[in-house]
Amino acid sequence: MRPFPLEPDRAAMADMGGLVLDRIVDRVEQLPARPATSPLSPEATADLVKSFLAPPPARGGELKSLLARLDEAADCALETAGPGHLAYIPGSGLFTAALAEFYNRATNRYGGLAAVAPAFAALEESVLRWMATEVCGLPAGSGGLLTSGGSMATFSATVAARHDRLGEDLATGTVYTTAFAHHSVAKAARLAGIRAAHIRLVPHTPDLRMDADAAAAMIRADRDAGLRPFLLVATAGTTDSGTVDPLPRLADLARDEDLWFHVDAAYGGFFRLTARGRQRLTGLEEADSITLDPHKTLFIPFGTGALVVRDLAALHAAHDGTGSYLQDMGDAGGVPDSARLGPELTHEMRGLRAWLPLHLHGTDAFRDALDEKLDLAEHVHETLSRVPELEVPHRPDLSTVIFRVRPADDVRAAAERADEASRLLLERINAHRRVVLSSTVVDGRYTLRICVVSHRTHHDRITEALDLVTAETARIAAGDVQGR
Numbered sequence: 352m353r354p355f356p357l358e359p360d361r362a363a364m365a366d367m368g369g370l371v372l373d374r375i376v377d378r379v380e381q382l383p384a385r386p387a388t389s390p391l392s393p394e395a396t397a398d399l400v401k402s403f404l405a406p407p408p409a410r411g412g413e414l415k416s417l418l419a420r421l422d423e424a425a426d427c428a429l430e431t432a433g434p435g436h437l438a439y440i441p442g443s444g445l446f447t448a449a450l451a452e453f454y455n456r457a458t459n460r461y462g463g464l465a466a467v468a469p470a471f472a473a474l475e476e477s478v479l480r481w482m483a484t485e486v487c488g489l490p491a492g493s494g495g496l497l498t499s500g501g502s503m504a505t506f507s508a509t510v511a512a513r514h515d516r517l518g519e520d521l522a523t524g525t526v527y528t529t530a531f532a533h534h535s536v537a538k539a540a541r542l543a544g545i546r547a548a549h550i551r552l553v554p555h556t557p558d559l560r561m562d563a564d565a566a567a568a569m570i571r572a573d574r575d576a577g578l579r580p581f582l583l584v585a586t587a588g589t590t591d592s593g594t595v596d597p598l599p600r601l602a603d604l605a606r607d608e609d610l611w612f613h614v615d616a617a618y619g620g621f622f623r624l625t626a627r628g629r630q631r632l633t634g635l636e637e638a639d640s641i642t643l644d645p646h647k648t649l650f651i652p653f654g655t656g657a658l659v660v661r662d663l664a665a666l667h668a669a670h671d672g673t674g675s676y677l678q679d680m681g682d683a684g685g686v687p688d689s690a691r692l693g694p695e696l697t698h699e700m701r702g703l704r705a706w707l708p709l710h711l712h713g714t715d716a717f718r719d720a721l722d723e724k725l726d727l728a729e730h731v732h733e734t735l736s737r738v739p740e741l742e743v744p745h746r747p748d749l750s751t752v753i754f755r756v757r758p759a760d761d762v763r764a765a766a767e768r769a770d771e772a773s774r775l776l777l778e779r780i781n782a783h784r785r786v787v788l789s790s791t792v793v794d795g796r797y798t799l800r801i802c803v804v805s806h807r808t809h810h811d812r813i814t815e816a817l818d819l820v821t822a823e824t825a826r827i828a829a830g831d832v833q834g835r
C-alpha cells in the first residue's frame with residue numbers, strides 16, 4: 352500500500368482511468384437497448400436506496416467493485432441519457448462534454464475570478480458571447496453567466512431587474528407571467544423578495560400564449576392602484592406544450608410600460624440555431640435578459656444553465672461584492688469575473704463542457720440535430736392527428752406535442768372518463784419501457800406530452816413510440832381498461 356493513496360502514481364491513474372472509460376463506452380454503446388424506465392420493483396428500489404445511504408468505510412475498497420455499485424445505482428433511474436426519453440424536457444448529455452468535464456475536474460482551475468485562470472475565463476466568456484449574440488441576437492457587448500441551470504439563471508435575472516427598476520423598495524413591485532411559465536419564475540420572484548401576491552398570472556389566449564392585451568390591462572390597473580410593475584416574464588417554449596409567447600408584442604409592451612423584459616428560453620432558446628426556430632423565436636433579441644439551458648437543447652450534461660443579458664452593467668450592479676482578502680486580484684484583459692455577475696464566488700468552469708463539443712463538432716452539428724427534432728415533432732403531430740380516438744389540440748411551435756384521449760361528447764362526465772383513459776394510456780405506453788412520456792394539465796384536461804430533445808432520439812425510436820401510442824389507444828378504445 353502506498354503511504355499517500357490519495358495521489359495515485361502514473362500507472363495507477365492510467366489503470367483507473369481506463370477502467371472508468373471502458374465502462375462509460377460500454378454504457379453509451381448500450382443506451383439504445385437499455386430500458387427507458389428503471390426495471391427494478393419498488394421493493395428492490397427501496398433496498399438499493401437504503402444500501403446507498405451507508406456512510407463511507409475507514410479503509411478503502413476496490414475501484415472495479417465500486418464502479419459496479421455505481422452501475423447498479425445508475426440503472427435504478429429513468430434512462431435520461433437514452434433515445435427513449437421523451438418525458439419532461441430531456442437532457443441527454445454529450446460524450447464529448449463528459450470528456451471535457453473530466454479534463455476540467457482534473458485540471459481544477461478556479462473560475463470565480465477571471466485573473467486566476469484568464470484563458471479559461473476567456474473560453475467561458477466566448478461561449479457566453481456566442482449564446483448572447485449569435486444564438487439570441489442580443490447586440491455586441493451583451494454577455495452573461497453560466498449557471499447550474501435555468502432556475503438559477505432566472506433568479507439572477509429577477510434580482511438584476513429588481514435592483515435596476517425598484518432599488519431597495521420592494522414592497523410594491525409586481526411581476527407578470529402566465530400559468531404556463533415554469534414554476535422557477537414565481538420561485539425566483541419570491542426568493543428575490545417579491546410578495547407572492549404580487550406575482551400576476553396573465554391569462555392566455557386559446558393557443559396557450561400570453562394574452563398581451565390582458566397583460567397591458569393588468570399592468571395599467573396595478574399602476575393605477577399604486578403598485579410598481581417592474582418585470583414581464585415571457586416563455587419561449589413552455590414546459591407543458593413548447594409554446595412560444597408573442598415575444599415582439601410583449602417586448603413592445605415592456606418598453607412602453609418601462610418594465611424589464613425577461614424571456615425564459617430554457618427549453619426553446621437554442622432552436623434559434625435553426626431557420627424555423629429563428630423565425631418562431633423572433634423577438635427574443637428584444638429581451639433585457641434570457642434564460643437558456645445548455646443542459647436541455649445543447650445536449651450538455653445536467654448542471655449547465657446560462658443567463659444572457661443585454662446590459663452586463665445591470666447584472667454586475669445587482670451582484671457585485673468583494674473583500675479585502677481579494678485585493679491581490681488583478682484584471683484579466685476585460686474578461687468579467689463571474690463572481691461579480693451572480694451569487695457564487697467559487698464558480699465551476701462550466702464553459703469547458705460546452706466549449707469542447709462546440710469546437711469539436713462545430714455549430715452546424717447542433718443546428719442539424721435540432722432541425723431533426725423539429726422534423727420528428729412535426730411527424731409526431733401529423734401521425735397522432737390521424738388517430739380518431741385522440742385529440743391533438745395544437746401544432747407544435749418547437750419539439751413538444753401534446754395529446755389526450757378524445758371525450759365521447761361534450762359533457763363533463765365524458766371529459767373525466769377521457770382523462771382517466773389518458774392516464775391509463777400513459778401508464779401502458781411507459782410500461783413497455785422502450786420510451787417514457789410524461790403528462791401535464793392543459794385547459795383543465797389531463798394531457799400527455801412527447802418532448803423530442805435528446806440528441807440520441809432519431810426516427811426509429813419515434814416510430815416505435817408512435818406505434819405504441821396507437822396500439823395502446825386502440826386497446827383502450829376497444830374497452831380493455833383493466834390494469835396494464
Ligand SMILES: Cc1ncc(COP(=O)(O)O)c(C=O)c1O
Nearest residue numbers: 440500501502533535590617618
Ligand atoms: C421552460 C423552463 N424554464 C426553466 C426550467 C428550469 O430549469 P432548471 O431545471 O435547469 O433549473 C425548465 C426545466 O425544465 C423549463 O422547462
